[in-house]
Amino acid sequence: MAEADSARRRPNRRGSATRENLLEAALTALASGDPGAVSANRIAKEIGATWGTVQYQFGDTDGFWAAVLRHTAERRANIFAAPDPSASLRDRVAGIIDTLYAGLTNRDSRAIENLRAVLPRDYAELERLYPQTAAELFSWGQGWQETCRNAFADLHVDPDRVREVTWLIPGAMRGIASEKQLGTYSDLDAARRGLTNAIVAYLDDGRR
Template sequence: MAPQSAAGTRLNKRGLETRARLLDVAIQCLADSGGEPVSANRIAKDAGVTWGTVQHQFGDLDGLWVAVISEIHSRSWVSDHVAPPSRGDTIRERVATVIDSVWTYLDTTEGRALTALRTSLPARRSDIAVEYPRTAAAFAARELDWIQGFDYLMDGLDLDPDKLYRVRCLLPAAIRGLSNEREIGFTSDLDIARTALTDAVVALLSQPGE
């Protein structure tokens, strides 16, 4: 379905070009923000349009952030699913693929933008749902993408479902933590840290059932 204005009207060619430019600028601003909040006014200014144009396209800030998340998802879907990552044969190969995939993605423009956007929103999910309900729903959908991707990469291994669930809950936060260290530079050897994380996850998954 072609993008529409916030009022539900069809966008002409110029409107579509403006929308695409706004999303490009928004994603780049977020990616380059260094953790600082990014306002809609700044995005409008950098895109060379008025706040009224942003409102026409997206309605409000909630609408803008939903469109940004959707655009990031569409870009990631194309790049990630043209050639799905090889699952490998062993637990270690599978776990390393999961960790390396997230690690690499978090350092892309889209990954940094998504992290910056989430950081700029209220810390509690319940507060996001109140202030930005559509954005909260979009983030929940992206979490489902992670669950499906993890299940795909671990499919076919005879492993304890409870341990897999615990690992699936752990890894996004653990890898983001290492990625944050990559940004601030306090931890010098992150390759060793990632290997240690892989070792720990493999050891957990390989333990006999409790």
């Protein structure tokens, strides 16, 4: 019986296409900003699938949201290239800032921001209700920390300052990206330069 069930669930071309279609439909729906779009059942109906299809492919809503997060993470896997050993501290900081600025307003980023907005804010509650989704978000944080550590590892920067900057940058860049999306009289290029200058000065002051 177990072997038959395993065979039934073995990936095939049609099943893989359905899975991909569901994930892409989720990103499009979530990116719209419609609060009602955060519904796995509604997303399935939009592409002519059923809730049973979602369950078969992902198990439940938690598995679906976790797969959506993983899908976007896989596409961003190489967005931050290994640092050029000859690159200056300023070039490395500016590279991170510019990459985030370019990416935070695209469809995938908007979708993930809207998904996160409806998930429980309390970590214990998130882990209780959506354990797979929480684990995926945690892995994102771990990956981001590793990216920043690697970016400055050979520059002898104080690791405590790197850790502080690691958590500062995403929030600061979301604010700037939000201004870009809303429309603003602010000079966002100047804002990015100012943020870059501040981070460079702080990290440079902490070199050993």
